[in-house]
Amino acid sequence: MASASEQGGITQSSPGLFDISLIVNGAPQAVRVPARRLLSDCLRHDLRLTGTHVGCEHGVCGACTVLVDGVAVRSCLMLAVTADGSRITTVEGLTEPDGTLSAVQQAFADCHGLQCGFCTPGFLTTITAGLAENPDPSPDQARQIIGLFNGVQRLHLSGFVWFDINRLRAWRLEGRRAAVRAFRRAVAQTTR
Amino acid sequence: MKPPPFGYSRPESVAETVAVLASTGQDGKVLAGGQSLVPLLNMRLATPDHIIDINRLTELAYVSVADGQVMIGALARHAQVLADPVVAAAQPLIGQALRLVAHPVIRNRGTTVGSIVHADPSGEMTAVLALLGGTVLLASTSGERSVSAENFFLGPLESDVRPDELATQVSLPVLAARAGCAFAEVSRRNGDYAVCGVAVLVELDDGGGISRARAAYLSVAGTPLIADLTEACGSAAGAAGRAGSGDLAAAGRLAMARVSPGSDIHATAAYRRHLAGVLTERALAGALAHAKGRSDG
Numbered sequence: 001m002a003s004a005s006e007q008g009g010i011t012q013s014s015p016g017l018f019d020i021s022l023i024v025n026g027a028p029q030a031v032r033v034p035a036r037r038l039l040s041d042c043l044r045h046d047l048r049l050t051g052t053h054v055g056c057e058h059g060v061c062g063a064c065t066v067l068v069d070g071v072a073v074r075s076c077l078m079l080a081v082t083a084d085g086s087r088i089t090t091v092e093g094l095t096e097p098d099g100t101l102s103a104v105q106q107a108f109a110d111c112h113g114l115q116c117g118f119c120t121p122g123f124l125t126t127i128t129a130g131l132a133e134n135p136d137p138s139p140d141q142a143r144q145i146i147g148l149f150n151g152v153q154r155l156h157l158s159g160f161v162w163f164d165i166n167r168l169r170a171w172r173l174e175g176r177r178a179a180v181r182a183f184r185r186a187v188a189q190t191t192r
Numbered sequence: 193m194k195p196p197p198f199g200y201s202r203p204e205s206v207a208e209t210v211a212v213l214a215s216t217g218q219d220g221k222v223l224a225g226g227q228s229l230v231p232l233l234n235m236r237l238a239t240p241d242h243i244i245d246i247n248r249l250t251e252l253a254y255v256s257v258a259d260g261q262v263m264i265g266a267l268a269r270h271a272q273v274l275a276d277p278v279v280a281a282a283q284p285l286i287g288q289a290l291r292l293v294a295h296p297v298i299r300n301r302g303t304t305v306g307s308i309v310h311a312d313p314s315g316e317m318t319a320v321l322a323l324l325g326g327t328v329l330l331a332s333t334s335g336e337r338s339v340s341a342e343n344f345f346l347g348p349l350e351s352d353v354r355p356d357e358l359a360t361q362v363s364l365p366v367l368a369a370r371a372g373c374a375f376a377e378v379s380r381r382n383g384d385y386a387v388c389g390v391a392v393l394v395e396l397d398d399g400g401g402i403s404r405a406r407a408a409y410l411s412v413a414g415t416p417l418i419a420d421l422t423e424a425c426g427s428a429a430g431a432a433g434r435a436g437s438g439d440l441a442a443a444g445r446l447a448m449a450r451v452s453p454g455s456d457i458h459a460t461a462a463y464r465r466h467l468a469g470v471l472t473e474r475a476l477a478g479a480l481a482h483a484k485g486r487s488d489g
Contacts, residue, residue, distance in 0.1 A: 010202050018200065035200030035243065036233075057193035058231035065297055072297045077230040081200055082223070082247050126297060144296070 010084060020084035024049065025093030033080045040064040042080035043090055051091040051121050065122040066090050072129035091121035094128055104128050195233035199242040206331055209246055209358050214333045216242045218355045223247070224266060227294065227302035228310045252360060257282045261363045266306070270299035282366040284482070285324065285373040285391060289316040292375060295383040309359045311344075311351040314385040314411040316375065318345065322416035323391045323408035326364040330357040345415035371395045372483025376475040377410070378467050380458060386411050387459040388467035390447070392421075392475040396483050402426055405443065405479075407472060412453040412464055419450045421476065440476050444469035 011019045013032055022029045024047060031046045040057075043049045043066070055061035057076045064075045067089035094102040101109060104127050114120045130145030131137070137145060203209040213220055221240035223229055224247070232238035246252070252265035255276050262283050264273055273279060274290040293299055293307065293316050307317045308328065321328070321341045328339050330353060344352050353359055367373060377389030389410040397403040405421040424446040425439055453464035 010200075016197065016199075034197065036195040036197055038194070038230075038234075041194070057234050059227060059294075059298060062295075062297065071300045073301045074227075074297060076234070077226055077298075077301065079195075079200075079223070079226070079230070079243075079245070081202065082226070082245055084202075 010081060018081050018084075020081055022080075022083060022085075023087045025089060031080065035079065035081050037080045038076050039066070039068075039078040039080045039083050039088075040075035042083075043075060043088070046080075049090050049092055053118055053121050055119060061119060062122040062126065063119040065125045067125055067129055070129065070132065072126050089125070089128075091124050094124055102128065104131065193234045195230070196236055196239045198233075198240055200245065201242065202245045202248055204248045206249060206251065206358065206360060209244060209249065210331055210333050210356070212242075212244050213356045213358060216244065216355075220244050220355065222358060224306040225269060225302035227298050228307065228312065246358070255279055257366065260366050262286065262366060264304050264362045264364070266303060266358070266360050268304055270294075270302050270304055270307070271296070273304050274299065283324070283364055284367060285320055285375065285393065286364065288373065288375040289320045289391060292316050292377055292379075292386070292389070298383075305359055305362050308344075308362055309351055309353055311346075311349050311415070312385075313348050313414055313416065314389075316377070316386070316389065316391075316410065319389065319391045319408040319410045319416045321362065321364065322418055323393055323406060324364045326362055328353075328359055329361040329363070330354075331360045332357045336360075348414045367486075368395060370397075370483060370487050372479040372481070372486060374475040374478030374482060376471040376478065378471065385458075388412055388453070388464045388471060390468065390471045390475050392472070392479040394425075394476065394479040394483050396487060400484070400487070402480070405476065407447065407475065409447070409451055409468060412451040412468060417451060419447055421446060421472070425476065440473040443476055444473040447472035 013019050016034050017032050018035060019030065019032050022031065024043070029047055031042060033042055033046060040052055040054050043052045044054065052066055052075055053063040054076060055063035059074045059077045062074070065072050066075045068078070068083060068086050094105055096102070104124055108114060108120065108124065127145060134141055201212045203212055219241035221229065221238065221243055223243045223245045229238065246267060249267055253267040253272070254265040255268050255273050256263050257278050262279050270290050270293055274287055280287045290299065290304070294302065304317055307315050308321050311318060322345065324341070326341050328344050330337050330339060332354070333356065339352050346352055371394065373391070373393045375389070375391045377386035379386045391408045393406050394402055395404040402422065402425045405425045407419045407421055409417040409419065421443040424443040448465050448469040451465055451468045453461045455461045
């Protein structure tokens with residue numbers, strides 16, 4: 001067993017506190033945390049990145065979803081010490097440095113793909129990861145990305161997000177005007 | 193909803209891990225994907241003195257198929273196992289079950305071995321281990337031992353992993369020729385724990401009749417419940433002639449008689465029993481179609 005201060009390459013600076021390093025939205029961060037600090041709380045409290053929202057704190061609502069090394073995970077179910085050395089992308093990191101919204105964010109804005117917006121950071125990160133893995137999802141695959149997502153307001157919201165993701169796909173394939181037409185068709189079909 | 197304080201180790205090898213486990217004993221708890229453990233910590237239903245984080249044991253992040261067994265290392269995530277085409281071809285039941293394990297984002301992080309060791313009676317992979325008769329490999333400072341599925345589950349959330357042991361691997365036999373499998377469950381919400389679920393494995397004889405049919409039920413007992421449906425299916429397989437479809441309704445009735453579910457906020461015992469019957473028929477039909485497709489193909 002390693003010494004008390006050095007266990008498996010993680011430094012215990014004082015009893016119960018560990019020095020970890022993360023790359024958050026491209027920027028290196030050094031943080032001193034107790035082992036019990038959740039990644040969600042590390043991001044919000046230690047790094048003041050409050051875009052990541054905390055809802056249920058047991059992995060169900062999805063509001064706290066962030067990307068860890070490109071993979072969508074619930075930050076409330078991961079210890080910050082476990083994430084030591086990882087690249088983290090939060091909702092703040094989806095936006096370009098000059099403030100330009102990412103395509104997913106812009107699609108949400110165009111379609112008002114939210115109600116109160118509390119769980120929107122989780123939707124944005126989840127869909128960003130889903131589209132990175134599969135840039136051109138079929139309608140069924142798009143449902144896979146969002147349909148199995150347990151958002152706080154999922155009953156109402158999943159309909160809106162469904163339009164967003166469809167529209168985003170049409171936009172990529174055929175341009176923005178075609179996307180608007182596709183969106184209107186989708187709304188018409190659903191509300192008929 | 194924050195974890196209680198605990199000590200923390202992050203070993204980098206299996207040898208180092210079992211050494212830590214030997215020193216922490218009852219007070220230590222292994223953290224792998226954390227998708228079951230961290231909620232328990234957050235709700236303070238679990239308050240271990242020491243967490244041994246095995247996320248650096250990348251040597252255990254493997255999935256492989258050899259000698260008729262699918263071998264899953266302790267750090268293989270559900271998503272990794274689910275995406276593996278070799279596993280999907282060798283034992284389709286694994287993918288059929290994994291698709292029903294929580295949400296995709298949870299599967300990105302949760303480990304298959306971890307969910308089996310967690311021994312949740314509503315866990316899909318516990319039923320898969322029990323039905324296939326797999327084995328769990330456990331390591332400690334005194335060496336390795338292998339535990340068969342029938343001896344592994346002791347009760348709800350209780351498995352035969354001793355405090356000083358690390359589960360390093362789960363082995364599941366590949367699907368035999370002329371066999372088929374299916375998984376069916378009902379949950380209140382997509383990705384939620386199943387109110388009742390069943391995994392079914394059938395084997396066909398040379399004439400296409402059912403030579404063996406077994407099922408494992410989740411959420412209806414403290415441990416995965418195994419039922420042999422061969423006789424119930426077979427009694428009518430002869431009468432129904434060559435169709436080989438078997439008497440699925442009889443199998444469903446047998447399942448309803450065998451399970452002894454409890455009532456809780458999610459479902460009454462009567463509803464769970466009803467589901468056991470319906471899902472047995474549904475999964476049997478699916479497994480039969482699967483087996484026939486594989487024999488014909």
